[in-house]
Each structure stands twice: as structure tokens, then as C-alpha cells.
Amino acid sequence: MRALVCEQTVGLDGLAVREMADPEPGACHVRIAVAAAGVNFADLLMLEGRYQERPPLPFVPGLEIAGMIDKVGAGAIMGGVEPGQRVLAFLDHGGFAEKTLARAEDVIPIPDDVDDVTAAAIAITYGTAYGALSWRAQILPGEVLLVHGAAGGVGLAAVQVGKAMGAKVIATARGEQRAALAREHGADHALDSEDPDLRSRIKELTGGQGVDVVFDPVGGAMFDLSLRVIAWEGRIVVVGFASGDVPQIPANILLVKNASALGFFWGSYRKHDPGRLRESFEQIFDWLEKGRIRPHVSDVLPLDQGRDALSLVKERRSTGKVVVRVGDGASDPRPG
Structure with missing residues (x-):
């Protein structure tokens, strides 16, 4: 071979x-x-x-x-x-x-109606998005979800999964073209991650309350921003560090906001809870069939x-x- x-x-x-x-x-x-x-x-x-x-x-x-x-x-x-x-x-x-x-x-x-390329594209990205938002963040319908890196594979999946779960989605992506892609795939609002006024834009979109959940595969400056815009009792799910910068978390901010920083490594479920991982794809394939997610x-x-x-x-x-x-x-x- x-x-x-x-x-x-x-x-x-x-x-x-x-x-x-x-x-x-x-x-x-x-x-x-x-x-x-x-x-x-x-x-x-x-x-x-x-x-x-x-x-x-x-x-x-x-x-x-x-x-x-x-x-x-x-x-x-x-x-x-x-x-x-x-x-x-x-x-x-x-x-x-x-x-x-x-x-x-x-x-x-x-499923018979799912082609090979789509099947190869959904396993890790949509599995990660679903697990992070459902198992770790326990996001609720009507909550505000902030997704960083929203034009990449896992970020774009999180935009769609968040919408399928009933969240209001704010997406950040590098440049207007990438932000537009996030809007095309369901984001209620999509912002340029390089906008110097990004923090105030997010606060404005949430009426000053901040976001309930953050999905962060980027780390670095985006994680620091998340700490500033997270709402009281909000949850930040750390998925990866595409920026190359692993942030250090100031615990005093978590304390003051009663906020949580949650790690999520999808691959570990293959060892610790493979049954739950497999079951998640029943929901993912159902959403795919109904057109609620579009890889x-x-x-x-x-x-x-x-x-x-x-x-x-x-x-x-x-x-x-x-x-x-x-x-x-x-x-x-x-x-x-």
C-alpha cells in the first residue's frame, strides 16, 4: 500500500x-x-x-x-x-x-447518504464541538456563546453546533472574509479578531452583560479577551492553542466573576468514556441529515x-x- x-x-x-x-x-x-x-x-x-x-x-x-x-x-x-x-x-x-x-x-x-469526504471531515471537529459545549459547558438554549477561530475546522463546527443547541452565537475570525464565512454558517454576529475595539463590540452585543460560554481553540490574546467579556457564572472551554501561546489563568478574575475555565481534550474520551463518544454521533448525524450542520x-x-x-x-x-x-x-x- x-x-x-x-x-x-x-x-x-x-x-x-x-x-x-x-x-x-x-x-x-x-x-x-x-x-x-x-x-x-x-x-x-x-x-x-x-x-x-x-x-x-x-x-x-x-x-x-x-x-x-x-x-x-x-x-x-x-x-x-x-x-x-x-x-x-x-x-x-x-x-x-x-x-x-x-x-x-x-x-x-x-449513514448511506453521507459521502466519504464529509464523513472524514466531521469526526474530530464536530465531536469536539459537541462534547465541549454539551458535556463540559452544559450550554443552555438562549445563552450567548462566543466562538474564537470561527473560520477554522473546529471553530466553524462550534458555531453550527452552538446554533443547533439553541445558543446565540458571536464568532471571531481573522479578517472580514473569514468572519463572513462564520455568518454564512449560522453565527448571529461575526467580528474581526484583529479589531482593536473587539472587547467593546462584544460587550455592546451583550448589553454589557458579557457572554455565557466561550469556545476557545486559539488561546493567547483571545483567551485574555475571554476573561474580560465572560459573564457572571460564565464558562470558558479551553480546546487548544492554535496561536502557539498557552495562557496563564489569573484565578482572581475567575473568583470575582464566579466563572469557570474548563479543559476539553476530545481524544481522552476514547480511553475514559468511549460509549459516550460513540453516542454523540447519533446526534451529529441527525443534525447532518436535517441540515442543521453543514460541514x-x-x-x-x-x-x-x-x-x-x-x-x-x-x-x-x-x-x-x-x-x-x-x-x-x-x-x-x-x-x-
Whole structure:
């Protein structure tokens, strides 16, 4: 099989497309013929040796895929998951390859009307948005949600999930074009994150009360802003640090506002509560079927251009999701 292989943890320069032997599933694993794989910021961290998980070299990056099960290991058959079944899967790594292995409990059947590219694009972003807002923030209908990085994959998902859960959504994104994309996908208000009056604009939109929930995959200055605009008993959900700046939280502000800062790492639920993670996709697929969420995929590139796909995310030249098309027959709703 062909795969995009990380041979050195030096970033994108350590990648090369290589021929490898097909992996064989062990106990409780399935092998999947990959149709499409989503690109994530975490892939970039892994390529630089800066992610929580550091697989031994050489390894194939890629944390989420859509494809078809073609072989099942002993003890891996679960209800509704069997050879020939189209599935999405969550991986430790290995997605950018023509075939990969996944634990049976990390595999979810794909509805017939969901194409491969969409399925590969929703696993981590919409799973993260749903878990952060439902499990951690426990957002309520009518509350005000502030989403940072709202034109990126997880931010745009949070805008849509927040609206589906009944929140009023204020989005921030870098530049008016990206802010416009957030509005197109449901944000009630979308602001330029580089606006020097951003704090006062948010306060104005909330009648001076501030926001009830913040979804923050950016960190840095955006987290500092969130502390200033969070309402009494508000919740800030820390999802990531795309800015590269991990903020230090002044506890006195949390105390004065009775506010909460909550961490959320979606991947940890694969270990600690896989059942809840799987169940969340019943709601996500239901929203998808009803048109209440609309995944935005800005770029689909073939496996040979996998490094270019990762570069789009690294250099912030994409919006929504970037997907690598691995299988020749991968279905894609986009024209052309």
C-alpha cells in the first residue's frame, strides 16, 4: 500500500510518500481501506514531536478517516460493524494511508447518504464541538456563546453546533472574509479578531452583560479577551492553542466573576468514556441529515499532495476542513 510517512519529527520536511506492507489486524482491531482522511492541527504537532502522543518513527500521521472495513481481527466484530461496512474511525495515527487499523470501539458506521469526504471531515471537529459545549459547558438554549477561530475546522463546527443547541452565537475570525464565512454558517454576529475595539463590540452585543460560554481553540490574546467579556457564572472551554501561546489563568478574575475555565481534550474520551463518544454521533448525524450542520471543506487533495494539504492548515490558508482523498473512489459532494 501507499502511505504518507513521517521519517523524522522535523515538521513537513520529514514526510514522504512510501510503499509499505498492508497492516494486519490483531485482536479487537479492524482493517479499513481508507477513502478519505481529515487534516488536523494536531497532525502538525505530531510531525514536530510536540503532541501528547509520540509514536515511534517511522509512522503514518492522520487521526480521522472514512472508508470501508475489509478485514476483521479476532474479537473485533461489534453490532453493525462488519466487513464491507462504510465507517468513520478515530485513530492514534495512520490515516494517510491506503489501509489502516482501528480499534473496533473507535469505528462508527456511516449513514448511506453521507459521502466519504464529509464523513472524514466531521469526526474530530464536530465531536469536539459537541462534547465541549454539551458535556463540559452544559450550554443552555438562549445563552450567548462566543466562538474564537470561527473560520477554522473546529471553530466553524462550534458555531453550527452552538446554533443547533439553541445558543446565540458571536464568532471571531481573522479578517472580514473569514468572519463572513462564520455568518454564512449560522453565527448571529461575526467580528474581526484583529479589531482593536473587539472587547467593546462584544460587550455592546451583550448589553454589557458579557457572554455565557466561550469556545476557545486559539488561546493567547483571545483567551485574555475571554476573561474580560465572560459573564457572571460564565464558562470558558479551553480546546487548544492554535496561536502557539498557552495562557496563564489569573484565578482572581475567575473568583470575582464566579466563572469557570474548563479543559476539553476530545481524544481522552476514547480511553475514559468511549460509549459516550460513540453516542454523540447519533446526534451529529441527525443534525447532518436535517441540515442543521453543514460541514465546510475548503480543499480536497490527493495522497500524493498530502504534505500540501498539511501546509494549508499550518499556514492558515484554508477554511473549515482540509481532506486528503486516499481511495480513487472516494465520494465527494463538491462539484468537480
